[in-house]
Amino acid sequence: MNDRIIAQLINVSKYYGSGEGRVTALNHVNLSFFRGDIVVLVGLSGSGKSTLLHLLGCIDKQDEGNVIIDGIDTSSMSLEQLANLRLNKIGFVFQSFNLIPVLTAYENVELPLLFKGMDKKSIRQRVDEVLDEVGLLERKHHYPREMSGGQQQRVAIARALVSKPALILADEPTANLDSKTGAGILDLLMSLNKKEHITIVVSSHDSVVLDRIKSVVHISDGKIMVDEIALHNHIA
Amino acid sequence: MNSIKLASIALRNLFRNSRRTLITILVSSAGFAALAIVAGYMDFTFYGLKEMTICRGFTSSGGTGHIQIVKREALQKEERYPLEYGIADNEKIQALIASNKSIKATIPRIEFNGLISNGEKSISFLGMGIDPEKESELMHYWNALDKMSSKTKMDDSSYKKLELTGQNGVLLGEGMAKSLNAETGSSLMLMGTTVDGAVNVVDVTVAGVVKSTMKSIDRYYLVTNIPTAQSLMQTDRVSKIVVVLDKTDNTESITPLVSAAINGSGKPALFTAIPWDQLAEYYHSIRDAYRIIFSFTGIIVVVIVFLSCTNTMLMSTMERVREIGTLKAIGIANPWISLMFLFEGFFIGLMSLIGGMALKIIFSFIINNSGFRMPPPPGMSSTYLLKIYPATEFLPWIALLVMFSTTFSGLLTLLKIRKISIVNSLTHV
Numbered sequence: 184m185n186d187r188i189i190a191q192l193i194n195v196s197k198y199y200g201s202g203e204g205r206v207t208a209l210n211h212v213n214l215s216f217f218r219g220d221i222v223v224l225v226g227l228s229g230s231g232k233s234t235l236l237h238l239l240g241c242i243d244k245q246d247e248g249n250v251i252i253d254g255i256d257t258s259s260m261s262l263e264q265l266a267n268l269r270l271n272k273i274g275f276v277f278q279s280f281n282l283i284p285v286l287t288a289y290e291n292v293e294l295p296l297l298f299k300g301m302d303k304k305s306i307r308q309r310v311d312e313v314l315d316e317v318g319l320l321e322r323k324h325h326y327p328r329e330m331s332g333g334q335q336q337r338v339a340i341a342r343a344l345v346s347k348p349a350l351i352l353a354d355e356p357t358a359n360l361d362s363k364t365g366a367g368i369l370d371l372l373m374s375l376n377k378k379e380h381i382t383i384v385v386s387s388h389d390s391v392v393l394d395r396i397k398s399v400v401h402i403s404d405g406k407i408m409v410d411e412i413a414l415h416n417h418i419a
Numbered sequence: 420m421n422s423i424k425l426a427s428i429a430l431r432n433l434f435r436n437s438r439r440t441l442i443t444i445l446v447s448s449a450g451f452a453a454l455a456i457v458a459g460y461m462d463f464t465f466y467g468l469k470e471m472t473i474c475r476g477f478t479s480s481g482g483t484g485h486i487q488i489v490k491r492e493a494l495q496k497e498e499r500y501p502l503e504y505g506i507a508d509n510e511k512i513q514a515l516i517a518s519n520k521s522i523k524a525t526i527p528r529i530e531f532n533g534l535i536s537n538g539e540k541s542i543s544f545l546g547m548g549i550d551p552e553k554e555s556e557l558m559h560y561w562n563a564l565d566k567m568s569s570k571t572k573m574d575d576s577s578y579k580k581l582e583l584t585g586q587n588g589v590l591l592g593e594g595m596a597k598s599l600n601a602e603t604g605s606s607l608m609l610m611g612t613t614v615d616g617a618v619n620v621v622d623v624t625v626a627g628v629v630k631s632t633m634k635s636i637d638r639y640y641l642v643t644n645i646p647t648a649q650s651l652m653q654t655d656r657v658s659k660i661v662v663v664l665d666k667t668d669n670t671e672s673i674t675p676l677v678s679a680a681i682n683g684s685g686k687p688a689l690f691t692a693i694p695w696d697q698l699a700e701y702y703h704s705i706r707d708a709y710r711i712i713f714s715f716t717g718i719i720v721v722v723i724v725f726l727s728c729t730n731t732m733l734m735s736t737m738e739r740v741r742e743i744g745t746l747k748a749i750g751i752a753n754p755w756i757s758l759m760f761l762f763e764g765f766f767i768g769l770m771s772l773i774g775g776m777a778l779k780i781i782f783s784f785i786i787n788n789s790g791f792r793m794p795p796p797p798g799m800s801s802t803y804l805l806k807i808y809p810a811t812e813f814l815p816w817i818a819l820l821v822m823f824s825t826t827f828s829g830l831l832t833l834l835k836i837r838k839i840s841i842v843n844s845l846t847h848v
C-alpha cells in the first residue's frame with residue numbers, strides 16, 4: 184500500500200432501493216486520494232457525488248467493495264470505531280452549514296475537541312487559532328443566527344479543521360452562498376490545503392470551483408470518468 | 420468536560436422550545452404535587468387514626484392508650500371464670516411506674532359482659548368499667564396534641580356525668596339506649612356472672628347516652644364505674660392497666676421500661692406490657708388499604724409523567740434530527756448524544772420539583788383552610804376535617820420517582836438516536 188494515499192475506494196458500489204426500482208448510485212468505483220491534494224468532484228445532479236463523499240467520510244456503508252482510510256479498511260468497523268475514526272481523521276463541511284444553533288461559533292468549533300478529551304487550555308488555544316484562520320476570531324461569541332451564510336460556513340470549516348483531520352470533505356460548500364462569498368470560501372479551503380497540507384475533497388456544480396481547482400474527478404451515473412492514475416499524474 | 424457542555428446544550432435547548440418545556444414541567448410538577456398531597460393526606464389520616472386508636476379506640480374496649488399492662492396468662496390461656504387472670508392489686512402496680520416522667524397517666528379498666536334489661540327486654544352488652552377521672556386523661560392527651568385542629572377536641576362531659584351520677588351510673592351507646600327505650604335517668608338492670616359462676620344483678624341508672632366511634636358497636640356499648648363492674652362480678656380485680664405517655668413516639672422506648680418495672684428482676688415475668696400498635700387492628704387494616712391506594716396513585720402518576728416526558732423527548736429528537744446527524748457525523752458517539760437528552764430530562768425533573776413543591780404548598784394551604792369535611796371512614800360514625808400534612812419524610816421518595824421518570828425518558832432517546840441515519844438526517848429539512 185502506498186502511504187501517500189490517504190483514502191482509497193476499491194471496487195465500491197452503492198445501491199438504493201431493491202428490485203425494479205433499484206438505483207445504482209455508485210458503480211464499481213476505484214479511486215485514490217493522495218495526501219495534501221485538493222480534488223473537486225464534478226458531475227450532473229444525481230450522478231453520485233454526495234454518495235461518494237458519504238462513503239469516503241464513513242457516514243454511510245457501501246454495498247460492495249472496500250473503503251480504506253489512512254491505510255485502514257473500514258468495512259468491518261463497528262459504529263463506535265467509525266465514530267472515532269470520523270472524530271480523529273475526517274472533517275465535514277456541508278452545503279447547509281449544520282452548525283448547532285444553541286452554541287456560539289467558539290462552542291461549535293470546540294465540540295470535536297471536547298470529545299477527543301483535550302485539556303481546556305489546549306482547546307482554547309486551538310479553537311482561537313482556527314477561528315483566526317477562518318477570519319472570525321472577533322465573532323467567536325456569536326450564535327449561528329447572528330451570522331451570515333458565508334460566516335456560518337467559515338465556522339463550519341473551522342469546526343472541520345480544528346481536530347487536524349487527515350481529510351476534509353465538503354459537499355457543495357458554496358451552493359447556498361452567492362458567488363462572491365462562495366469564492367471566498369473556496370479561497371479559504373485552498374489556502375488551508377496549501378498551509379496545513381490537509382487533503383480536501385469538494386463536490387461542486389459551481390464553475391468558479393471548477394476553474395480554480397486543477398484536479399478534477401468526473402463522475403457520471405455512479406461511474407468515474409477519469410482514470411485515477413491519470414488523475415494523479417495530472418496533479419504531479 | 421464534555422458532559423458539562425452537553426448539560427449546557429441541554430439547558431439551552433430547553434429554553435429554545437420554552438413552551439413545550441413549560442408544559443412538560445407543568446405536567447411533572449402536577450404529578451409531584453399530586454403525590455405529595457396524597458402523601459400528606461395519608462400522613463394526616465394515619466396520624467389521626469393512630470391517635471384516635473390510642474384515645475378512643477375502634478372497639479367496645481375504648482382507647483388502647485400507649486401501653487397496656489395485663490397478666491401474662493391472660494394472653495396465653497382462656498379464663499375459666501371472669502377475671503381469672505385479672506390484676507388483683509392494680510394500685511400497687513400503678514405506683515411502680517408512676518415515677519417515669521414520660522408516663523402521664525395509668526388507667527385501670529375492667530372489661531366485662533352480660534345482659535342489660537329494662538324489665539321487659541334484655542340485650543347483651545360489651546361493657547367497660549372505668550375510673551372516669553383517670554379515663555379523661557386520654558382525652559386531655561388528645562386535646563393537647565398540637566397537630567390536631569381545635570375543631571376536633573374531645574369532650575369528657577359524659578365521663579363527668581358518669582362521675583356525678585355516682586356509684587351505679589352507666590353510659591350507653593346510642594343504639595343500645597334506643598333499643599331499650601332508655602334515656603338519661605332511666606333505671607336499668609345489669610346481669611352478669613360472678614367470679615364464682617353465680618348469676619348476679621346490679622341496678623343502674625343511665626348517666627348519659629354517647630355516640631361511640633364505630634356504628635357496629637353502638638348497640639352493645641356500655642360504660643360504668645369500676646366499683647359497679649366489680650360488684651357485679653364480685654371481684655376486686657381489674658382487666659388491665661392502660662398507660663398514657665407524653666407522646667406516641669416514646670412508646671417503643673418506654674414499653675420495655677414499664678415491663679421491667681412491673682415485673683421486677685429475677686422471677687418469671689407475671690405481667691406483659693403491650694404497645695398500642697399490637698392492639699390496633701383497625702388502624703393497621705386501614706393503613707394497609709391506604710398504602711395500596713397510594714401505590715396505585717403513584718404508579719399512575721409516574722406513568723403519566725413518564726409518558727409526557729418521553730413524548731417531549733421524542734418530539735425534540737425528531738425536531739433535531741439534523742443536529743443529531745451532524746453530531747454523529749462529527750464523530751460523537753450515540754451515548755453522548757443521548758446523554759444530552761438525559762440532561763434535558765434531568766433538568767425538567769429538577770424544575771418540576773421546584774414547581775411541584777410550589778403547587779403542593781399552594782394546594783395544601785387552600786385545602787387546609789377550606790374547612791372541607793371528609794365522609795366517615797369505613798365503619799366509623801363521624802365525618803372529619805380534611806387536612807394535608809407536610810409529609811416531609813415522603814417527599815424525597817416522591818422527588819426521586821419524578822426525577823427518575825423524567826431522566827429515564829431522556830435515556831430512552833438512545834433507541835431513537837441509534838436509528839437516525841446520518842445521511843438521511845443531513846438531507847432532512
Ligand SMILES: Nc1ncnc2c1ncn2[C@@H]1O[C@H](COP(=O)(O)OP(=O)(O)OP(=O)(O)O)[C@@H](O)[C@H]1O
Nearest residue numbers: 199200206208226227228229230231232233234235
Ligand atoms: N436515500 C436515497 N434513497 C434513494 N435513492 C437515493 C438516495 N440518496 C441518493 N439516491 C440516489 O442515488 C443517486 C446519487 O445521488 P447523489 O445524492 O449521490 O447525487 P449527487 O451527485 O450528489 O447529486 P446532487 O448534485 O443533486 O447533489 C441519485 O440517483 C439519487 O436519486
Ligand SMILES: [Mg+2]
Nearest residue numbers: 232233234354
Ligand atoms: Mg449531492
